[in-house]
Amino acid sequence: MKRPALLVIDMQNDFVQEDAPLRVAGARAVIPNVLRVLEAFRHRGLPVFHVVRVHRADGSDVEIIRKERFRTTPFAVEGTIGAAIIPDLTPAPGEYILKKVRMSAFLQTELDLILRSLGVDTVVIAGIQTPNCIRTTAFDALAYNYVTFLVQDAVAAQTPEIHASNVQDMRNIGIGDLSSDELEGFLSTTT
Amino acid sequence: MKRPALLVIDMQNDFVQEDAPLRVAGARAVIPNVLRVLEAFRHRGLPVFHVVRVHRADGSDVEIIRKERFRTTPFAVEGTIGAAIIPDLTPAPGEYILKKVRMSAFLQTELDLILRSLGVDTVVIAGIQTPNCIRTTAFDALAYNYVTFLVQDAVAAQTPEIHASNVQDMRNIGIGDLSSDELEGFLSTTT
Numbered sequence: 357m358k359r360p361a362l363l364v365i366d367m368q369n370d371f372v373q374e375d376a377p378l379r380v381a382g383a384r385a386v387i388p389n390v391l392r393v394l395e396a397f398r399h400r401g402l403p404v405f406h407v408v409r410v411h412r413a414d415g416s417d418v419e420i421i422r423k424e425r426f427r428t429t430p431f432a433v434e435g436t437i438g439a440a441i442i443p444d445l446t447p448a449p450g451e452y453i454l455k456k457v458r459m460s461a462f463l464q465t466e467l468d469l470i471l472r473s474l475g476v477d478t479v480v481i482a483g484i485q486t487p488n489c490i491r492t493t494a495f496d497a498l499a500y501n502y503v504t505f506l507v508q509d510a511v512a513a514q515t516p517e518i519h520a521s522n523v524q525d526m527r528n529i530g531i532g533d534l535s536s537d538e539l540e541g542f543l544s545t546t547t
Numbered sequence: 548m549k550r551p552a553l554l555v556i557d558m559q560n561d562f563v564q565e566d567a568p569l570r571v572a573g574a575r576a577v578i579p580n581v582l583r584v585l586e587a588f589r590h591r592g593l594p595v596f597h598v599v600r601v602h603r604a605d606g607s608d609v610e611i612i613r614k615e616r617f618r619t620t621p622f623a624v625e626g627t628i629g630a631a632i633i634p635d636l637t638p639a640p641g642e643y644i645l646k647k648v649r650m651s652a653f654l655q656t657e658l659d660l661i662l663r664s665l666g667v668d669t670v671v672i673a674g675i676q677t678p679n680c681i682r683t684t685a686f687d688a689l690a691y692n693y694v695t696f697l698v699q700d701a702v703a704a705q706t707p708e709i710h711a712s713n714v715q716d717m718r719n720i721g722i723g724d725l726s727s728d729e730l731e732g733f734l735s736t737t738t
Contacts, residue, residue, distance in 0.1 A: 421721040487716040521712035525678040530612040
């Protein structure tokens, strides 16, 4: 018996909106699919995690390699509109907000502990962006022995080519992929 | 002032030799370049880590997704020839052997603690294979704030295409790449 949870990753204004400095080019196009996935989990009362990158205003928790960029163009600063989840995907009461300061949602966060406490054995991933936060989170999920799925049309990158090569690498290592159309059927067989 | 360490990853018989069940197709071709890199670090007395995947014979520490495969074809089992580092790259006295049970050399290992104790701020990565153990290790190195470089012609995958798309993704996120030809010059400017 499988118990899945949904991770919606980095769907924040600073990474999604047209004029955002760290905009991921493919992000806006997948919003409707992310929303469908989110609603499927909501409808069944399954756990939903909104995973967000949130930095302290002084940049002390930013990767050193991005510090210079953060100094000139701060991003995902706690309490700003830029760090907020986009309005279409506003968390519902009872859904989890998980803050992180790195790419992987598992790295130095409480995610694994909460998933275990909830009895979750399967994670389904949506959001941005495929080669970075999505992929590091998916590989860590696999490492921690979660059965791991991407909703491939609810995940996006800067280009379709980058997205596709990353989905293929993940498939090669045993990370499943579903389309948002298949998700409802998947949830009914697993829960 | 930079202090680099070398991570040579998974250059073990079970993943490298012609008839090995989990052979990485590109691995044998890069052995001479890995050796050059290794010798450059040795020559300067810089820290070298031989990172190896080593599993208990009962498979209890294998990723669940690979357990069935391990049952039929055990790989990298502690104490076997298959788990041993290939003869060309045999560790020298004083070099570190770091055992891991997952892809990333940082995941639940003592690597970060040892690097910090040694005052290392830069890691240089060689070995196999680009999309999995190399990439997860490189992304974790970046997350832990190490300046991170691949020696791109001393790293290999199943196909040149997979290798190239992964090197490009890593470049995009700020992971440097060097050729084995450039390594000597790099070390003389950083140490």
